Amino acid sequence: MTQRIGIMGGTFDPIHNGHLVAGSEVRAKYDLDQVIFVPTKNSQPRFKNDVSPIAGEHRYLMTVIACASNPDFQVSRVDIDRPGDEYTYTIDTLRSFRETYPDAELFFITGADILVDFETWKDFNQLFDYAKFVLVTRPGANIDWEHLATLPSEIEVLEIPALAISSTDVRRRVQIGLPIWYLVPDGIVQYISKNHLYTD
Numbered sequence: 001m002t003q004r005i006g007i008m009g010g011t012f013d014p015i016h017n018g019h020l021v022a023g024s025e026v027r028a029k030y031d032l033d034q035v036i037f038v039p040t041k042n043s044q045p046r047f048k049n050d051v052s053p054i055a056g057e058h059r060y061l062m063t064v065i066a067c068a069s070n071p072d073f074q075v076s077r078v079d080i081d082r083p084g085d086e087y088t089y090t091i092d093t094l095r096s097f098r099e100t101y102p103d104a105e106l107f108f109i110t111g112a113d114i115l116v117d118f119e120t121w122k123d124f125n126q127l128f129d130y131a132k133f134v135l136v137t138r139p140g141a142n143i144d145w146e147h148l149a150t151l152p153s154e155i156e157v158l159e160i161p162a163l164a165i166s167s168t169d170v171r172r173r174v175q176i177g178l179p180i181w182y183l184v185p186d187g188i189v190q191y192i193s194k195n196h197l198y199t200d
Contacts, residue, residue, distance in 0.1 A: 002103060002104065003101060003103070003104040003105070004033050004104065005033060005035075005036060005105070005106055005107070006023065006027055006035035006134075007036050007131065008038065009079075009108065009110055010040065010111070011039065011040050012039045012059050012062065013059055013171070014062050014171075014184060014197070015037070015167075015184065016166075016170055016184045016188075017182070018160065018165040019037075020066060020067070020162075020185070022162070023037065024072075025136075025158065026136065027072055029158065032072075034072055034074055035072060036074045036076050036097075037063050038078060038079050038093055039059045039079065040079050040088050041056055041082055041087070042088065056080045058191075058195060060080050061191065062192075063075045065185065065191060078096045079092075089121070090108065090121060090127060091121070091122050091123040091127055091130075092122075094106065094127065095130065097131075106131035107132050108127075108132070110134075110135060111135065111137065111163075112135035112136065112137035112141060114135065115147060118151070119151075132154040132155075133154055133156070134155075135156070135158070136160045137157060137158070137160070137163060138160065139159045143157060169183075171198045174199060175200065
């Protein structure tokens with residue numbers, strides 16, 4: 001049988017329970033064999049402004065900690081270790097996975113906020129040659145359905161209640177000394193504290 005693999009890209013700055021629930025929900029809905037989390041090389045992708053300069057290695061290790069207890073989750077270093085450009089591009093990520101899994105059906109999982117500038121992504125028209133896109137969003141989020149209808153049919157949108165949690169809010173809470181228990185896995189609370197992340 002053809003493998004069905006989810007690829008969940010993101011800065012994971014830090015990874016939180018919403019990301020994990022999203023991965024689990026997409027895996028169940030699309031009957032995926034596994035979901036592979038792929039932290040970006042840089043925590044400041046060109047389409048985001050409100051992010052922190054946390055090193056890729058910290059974000060990778062937090063993702064490993066968060067995914068360790070779920071046998072359906074894996075974590076890849078493919079973008080963290082990619083040489084060259086400051087940024088990593090989804091098309092390069094997908095090409096790498098196609099080389100590794102030439103016969104698998106790939107599903108790229110990411111936040112629906114990409115719709116704002118999705119068509120400006122590198123090699124946009126080629127993205128759908130490699131994977132189906134599943135955009136996850138919080139209930140009640142403002143989705144431009146008319147714009148979405150103009151894009152390829154390989155895009156689906158899935159509401160994830162736990163995505164009311166955001167990495168931005170987690171970072172803000174750390175900065176002002178509020179608890180982040182139950183917003184992120186326990187091991188991530190400890191990792192952030194031990195490494196003094198997200199504090200000025």
